[in-house]
Amino acid sequence: MPDFLSAEILARAQFAFTVSFHIVFPAFSIGLASYLAVLEALWLKTGDEAYLTTFRYWLKIFAVAFGMGVVSGIVMSYQFGTNWSVYADKTGPVLGPLLGYEVLSAFFLEAGFLGIMLFGLERVGKKLHFMATLMVAVGTLFSAFWILSVNSWMQTPAGYGINEAGQFIVEDWWEVVFNPSFPYRLVHMTLAAYLTTAFVVGGVGAWHLLKDRSNRPARIMFSMAMWMALIVAPIQVIAGDMHGLNTLEHQPAKVAAMEGHWETGSRVPLLLFAVPDNEAETNHFEIGVPALASIILKHDPDGVIRGLKDWPKEDRPPVFIVFWSFRIMVAIGFLMVGIGLWSLIARARGRLYESPLLNKAAVLMAPSGFIAVLAGWVVTEVGRQPYTVYGLLRTADSLSPVEAPAVATSLAIFAVVYFIVFGTGVVYILRQMAERPGAPEHAPEGPTRAAAYTTDYVKLAEGGRHD
């Protein structure tokens, strides 16, 4: 059987495929849950029903995205066992409890209050409903905390020992949870989720502004999103830089791959373009800025950075993918900063809502956060190859006793099902986004239902006015 059809490659492909599909939804719902909490708080505080309209608009989208996040996430929690059982056996004592805490502190919190958040406003009243929204938002953040702790431990293991059965065991829980790369990864990913959502919200707001500049909810969306871009995008650049320096300290081979850097030395150029070649151990068609990588990574033009050739070939990550994913992520980050600055100028001129060019740019940038998140994860996950637990457990040694045909079949089924199910879901979300905010409800089939919704909606709107 050819190499690319080995059980290992197929299992890796399956994990990459399912986790990539999955991460898109939490990245969106972490940000959106917080956004919804802010909108509801603004509604409660000001009584301005435009906030409620905006809240309800995004709540419907949240429900669909969250549902897809849940079902694609359940797959992840079982895939550790089905395809990576040796990994599961060895890391279970360390990582299992962290995942256990994610379920107990985050998943239940989200799921327990989601029902009230979606359906319960009339039943529990405004205050308790806001509590429920807040709990869902907090739940998404707890979830990010634990799962990123798990991932970070695999990247920078700490506080562990190894027992006679070959399992990782815990020496110090504090060191395990707050392992060296965790704080950086947590900040970087949470900001990424917020930015991703901000650009989706901003893009949708801009889309509707292009059609009708006077649409209040659209103005709210766009304005809030542009503030996020202005403030959070630059913070993210700094956080990303710090995360990179942390990676240089703990996973220098990953950084070497990110920079396409082969020979250890000083005055390392920052490559803007290159075609890294694993076999030839060099880059083709290099274009770079002299010494800039040394300046960024060591804050000194003469700083020495280890090159990939410092590691034996079998210990290096694939360079091309890491190199280019990194560039895509960084480029999007700077584009986001640019949009933020542009919006500041437009705002200062009083033309935030009347600048079609800015609005169009925001529409184009709407999906950019997703691309950046995926690219960023590719950098960190491909960049830590060939290990599942960095430096300690090789990917090849983590696999279940699976046979290639079983993995191939399930991979094919997952691919077909995910494209159908999640593709459809994305279409529904896009359709929802195309609806004008504040427009009368698009009547679904079934007259009772539409009527029930309308009265409900009017009641809520009136309730808002009385306050």
Add this chain to the structure above:
Amino acid sequence: MIDLPLLWALLIAASILIYVILDGFDLGIGILFPFLETDEDRDTAMNSVAPVWDGNETWLVLGGGGLFATFPLAYSVLMPALYVPVLLMLLGLIFRGVAFEFRWKSRGHRKAWDHSFTIGSMVAAFCQGIALGAFVQGIEVDGRAYAGGWWDWLTPFSLLTGLALVIGYALLGATWLVMKTEGRLGLKAVRYARVTMIGTVMFIALISLATLSLDPRFMEIWTAWPAILYVAPVPFAVALLAFYLWRSLGRAMDHRPFLATIGLFVLSFVGLGISLFPYVVPLNITIWDAAAPDKSLGFLMVGTAFLLPLILGYTGYAYWVFRGKMKPGEGYH
């Protein structure tokens, strides 16, 4: 010194039981979906579980995640052994889970998502039953890994348990509807509850007898003197509860049939526990062999002791918020 592996085994078993009961009734709604005949009744049935299904399914994640955390060896042996049913179950859960939102948004493809809801629910229930059967009939182990083949799970016994769970979940769904609805839909639910109750009780009896013949160990546990004094009440209690369920179905449309059905599930689960204890991979690996080190078990226990009551509290609150009979057309869509 507390026996942490034993405590965790009980906790994981409890969370699996809670999962089976809670997701059981909403999967049951999916199984009964095509038999509800009118769109209005389907809407009402689905809306009756829409606010809670998410939380119900989280217990499955706790079952899987908890097993990984506390009995990593069992997790890493069981998952490859149950590869096919687990994957099919996950796919089933995907198709039914997204249907909750998709069917309101589909504009003209609603029927397709109704089917997706039903078939997904049936496949998930059937595969869970198969996984249970495959688990009970024993799993081949060599060293620290699964040693059997990819189709070992497929036996007449596991197919029997698969069917049983589909019918059992339908009973849970039907009695849930008896509790949550009234009028035409409620009466329909009573009818389906009767049919599925007969099926469920028959399957419980069949599987119990079949289990006895699987391994001499099971026969010994259930028939040896004087242990029989302790275990004999289980089948008697099943019979009594079934009788009570049947009678309550003919009377008020309230919570009693649903609680009686939960009782049947609890008793069956206890019976299973009696047969399998102390194995976490029958009949090869005990809970003490598979347990993670005490340091891991203790670390998770500290938080669990605090979080689990909290979870039960707010989950209970969410159920209480949505208590009472469904009004037609209620829901946010």
